[in-house]
Structure formats: structure tokens, C-alpha cells
């Protein structure tokens with residue numbers, strides 16, 4: 538059947554291009570060009586598939602004491618544990634169907650295995666997200682809803698850096714802002730936190746734009762992050778190409794508490810990434 542197809546193809550060629558009319562040199566050149574195109578196309582297909590398959594990291598970011606490690610432990614092991622300030626990251630494999638790395642039973646289809654990374658929120662270690670961002674498919678930014686008013690500037694700066702990062706923009710990485718500790722009396726409502734962050738990021742854009750301008754004066758080739766949102770109007774998260782969603786939760790509230798628990802919100806977010 539395939540040979541019939543090739544025969545029809547050859548018959549449809551102009552007479553001069555048919556194999557019996559080609560000189561050995563022309564035939565060799567054509568064969569070389571065809572092989573080159575075939576190998577090039579195969580390589581491109583394999584490489585682009587690997588590139589896509591490589592983006593399987595979910596980053597847990599945010600300021601110190603927000604609840605990232607508690608969340609990591611709950612997602613990874615399903616347990617509530619006492620935590621201390623992290624000075625190093627935690628990482629592990631994570632699947633929505635198994636909740637951990639246990640091999641899935643033969644009856645249930647295995648979900649995709651993701652790489653979960655909990656980054657320390659310490660000021661000097663926050664930048665570590667840049668080591669993972671090129672392979673990241675989703676970012677959870679955890680906020681302590683009780684301290685956000687006094688930590689608004691550093692929280693907005695960190696979120697700004699993540700959102701303006703060229704990988705976040707180019708790959709349109711979705712971000713879930715998880716407003717944690719909703720069980721506490723001092724917790725601010727999620728809509729208030731969203732509005733505060735939008736206002737602060739709007740102010741930051743002016744400062745950053747001025748910094749970029751002064752850098753450009755000295756170094757025309759400076760490789761900088763993207764401008765965030767639409768120019769000329771106040772910043773809003775919905776101006777971004779990547780989805781930025783907000784959820785309120787408590788990671789320590791007992792079962793049956795009025796506050797939504799954290800992991801289901803993260804599960805739903807991850808489900809949307811797949």
C-alpha cells in the first residue's frame with residue numbers, strides 16, 4: 538500500500554525530477570537534503586516534547602512563616618506537622634491521585650507525577666525560585682493573612698519579581714495566591730488582600746520602571762524582566778496573561794471548621810494545570 542503511494546507520488550513529479558532521469562550527483566544531493574530535513578524534523582519534535590514534559594515543578598513560595606512547609610507536608614505526606622523556619626528548600630514528588638510517591642494501584646490510573654518544591658521565605662533565600670522557574674508549571678504564593686498589612690511591601694516585591702520574571706510571562710505560569718491562617722481573628726479577607734497587593738504593585742512599577750530607565754542609560758543590553766500589566770492604567774492582576782487566582786484558607790483548622798482547608802484549593806489549582 539505504501540509502495541503504491543510512493544509510486545503515485547513519483548508519477549506525479551515532473552519528468553525531469555523522476556529517479557530514472559536524475560544524474561547520480563543530483564540524486565545524492567536530493568537524498569542528502571531529504572535525510573537532513575527528516576533528521577532535523579525528528580530532533581525538533583523530540584526536543585520540543587522534552588521541553589514541554591520538563592515543566593512539571595510546582596513551587597511553594599511566599600514570605601517566612603506564611604505556612605509553606607505545613608502545606609508541603611500536607612500535600613506530600615498528608616500529615617500536619619510542627620515546623621520551624623526553613624533555611625533550605627524541601628522537595629519531593631507528588632501526584633494528585635496518590636498524594637505521595639506510593640506506586641499507584643493497578644486499578645487506578647496513575648496521575649502525572651509533579652515535582653513539589655517548598656522554598657524558604659527568608660529574605661536572603663527567596664531568590665532561589667529562579668533556579669526552578671524555567672521548569673515550573675504552577676506557583677503557589679502563600680500569604681499570612683494576619684500579618685500582610687505590615688508585610689505588604691516585601692510580599693508585593695516578592696510577588697512582583699515572580700510575576701515579572703520572563704519565564705513566568707513567557708510560559709504564562711498560573712499563580713495561586715493562598716491567603717492562609719484564615720482561622721485567626723486578625724486575618725484580613727481575601728478581597729482586601731488582593732486590593733492591597735494590586736495597589737502596592739502599582740506603586741512598585743513606578744519605582745522599578747525608574748530603575749530600569751537608569752540601567753538602560755548605562756547598559757543597553759541589560760537583560761531585564763518584563764513590564765507588569767498594562768501601561769497607563771492602575772495595575773490589576775487580571776491584566777496579566779497568566780491567571781492569578783486568590784483563595785482563602787487555613788492549614789491548621791480542624792476538620793469541619795468553617796474555614797476552607799488549604800490542600801483542596803491547591804489540588805484544584807494543580808488539576809487546572811494538567
Ligand SMILES: Nc1nc2c(ncn2[C@@H]2O[C@H](COP(=O)(O)OP(=O)(O)OP(=O)(O)O)[C@@H](O)[C@H]2O)c(=O)[nH]1
Nearest residue numbers: 601602603604605606607620623658718787788789
Ligand atoms: N493559626 C494558623 N497557623 C498556621 C497556619 N498555617 C501555618 N501556621 C503556623 O505558621 C507557622 C509557620 O508555618 P511554616 O509552614 O513553617 O511557614 P513557612 O512559610 O514554611 O516559613 P519559612 O520556612 O520561614 O519560609 C507554624 O507555626 C505553623 O503551625 C494556619 O492556617 N493557621
Ligand SMILES: [Mg+2]
Nearest residue numbers: 605606622623
Ligand atoms: Mg518553611
